[in-house]
Amino acid sequence: MSIYKITEQDSLYDNLENLTTTELVNSIHKEDKKICSSVQKVLPLVCKLVDALVIKLSSGGRLFYLGAGTSGRLGVLDASECPPTFGTPDWKVNGVIAGGTDALFKSVEHAEDSKTQAWKDLCDRKIDKKDFVIGIAASGTTPYVVGGIKSCNNNGIMTGSISCNHKSPLAKFSEFPIEVIVGPEFITGSTRMKAGTAQKMILNMITTSAMVKLGHIKGNKMIDMQTNNKKLKERAIRIISETLSVSINQASELFGEYGSIREVLEKHQVK
Numbered sequence: 001m002s003i004y005k006i007t008e009q010d011s012l013y014d015n016l017e018n019l020t021t022t023e024l025v026n027s028i029h030k031e032d033k034k035i036c037s038s039v040q041k042v043l044p045l046v047c048k049l050v051d052a053l054v055i056k057l058s059s060g061g062r063l064f065y066l067g068a069g070t071s072g073r074l075g076v077l078d079a080s081e082c083p084p085t086f087g088t089p090d091w092k093v094n095g096v097i098a099g100g101t102d103a104l105f106k107s108v109e110h111a112e113d114s115k116t117q118a119w120k121d122l123c124d125r126k127i128d129k130k131d132f133v134i135g136i137a138a139s140g141t142t143p144y145v146v147g148g149i150k151s152c153n154n155n156g157i158m159t160g161s162i163s164c165n166h167k168s169p170l171a172k173f174s175e176f177p178i179e180v181i182v183g184p185e186f187i188t189g190s191t192r193m194k195a196g197t198a199q200k201m202i203l204n205m206i207t208t209s210a211m212v213k214l215g216h217i218k219g220n221k222m223i224d225m226q227t228n229n230k231k232l233k234e235r236a237i238r239i240i241s242e243t244l245s246v247s248i249n250q251a252s253e254l255f256g257e258y259g260s261i262r263e264v265l266e267k268h269q270v271k
Contacts, residue, residue: 006165007139007191008042009184010040028193031186035198038182046202050209053132056158057214061130063093063207064122064150067073068112070192071136071162072097073104078203084232086153086207086216087224087262093207096121098144111144117150127157135161136199136205138191140168140179149173162202164195178202218243223261235259242267 013027053063065075076095082088098117100109111117122133133152135145136147140163142265150173151163152159160176171177180202182194216224221239225232239261241251 008189011184011188019075028186034039038180039201041179042180045178046205054210054213056132064133065095065137068098070145070196074200075136082223084226086211112142117141119151129156132158137170138195140165140170144207148168162199240264
């Protein structure tokens with residue numbers, strides 16, 4: 001077996017159909033406990049990627065996640081959560097998945113086999129040298145993702161990657177590769193499990209750390225979050241109340257007057 005095919009190695013468990021529910025759940029949990037230690041080993045690489053990304057984003061660039069299947073969906077998920085959490089414009093963080101929107105809801109497995117489609121998809125979004133592209137592929141071999149990253153390199157666009165195998169093609173062609181090795185999956189080859197969880201953890205780190213450094217957080221509060229429903233408006237009022245040490249009623253009045261947490265804090269010179 002090739003050195004970079006850890007994600008395809010045989011499960012440490014067998015005869016799963018004969019296990020009780022308790023045995024199944026406990027065994028899955030036992031495997032999941034290995035994820036954090038695997039992620040910890042790559043934290044320095046995550047830091048390097050974040051610092052490079054912040055420079056791009058602070059200069060008007062965009063972040064693109066590029067993936068297929070589970071990895072692609074995780075990228076789209078992380079991108080879609082940035083506007084409501086950090087108040088970023090919709091264009092700032094983008095998820096590009098092989099097969100397009102249809103692949104978010106159902107399997108479009110053949111779409112990942114194209115070596116050229118990812119670059120076409122990025123060009124449709126007017127990708128340029130100000131942007132940063134992160135390829136996500138558990139195997140590190142997905143043609144759609146590898147092809148896209150190679151094309152980015154050929155066009156002077158900064159790249160990173162998240163994969164779960166050693167010395168994969170994806171890592172080879174990325175400027176900021178992250179290879180988080182979680183070992184064989186509970187179900188052989190089912191990288192929606194440990195690999196997917198590890199990727200999601202790293203995606204959380206990347207966008208959260210970048211957005212903190214870009215000024216979207218004050219203390220530990222989301223000062224640019226969108227307030228489009230009752231729960232979020234109540235959260236915004238609590239943040240104002242706690243930050244300014246005023247009553248909920250006063251905070252509500254201030255929020256109604258200025259319309260956003262940031263505006264209230266800036267008007268009251270909270271730095």
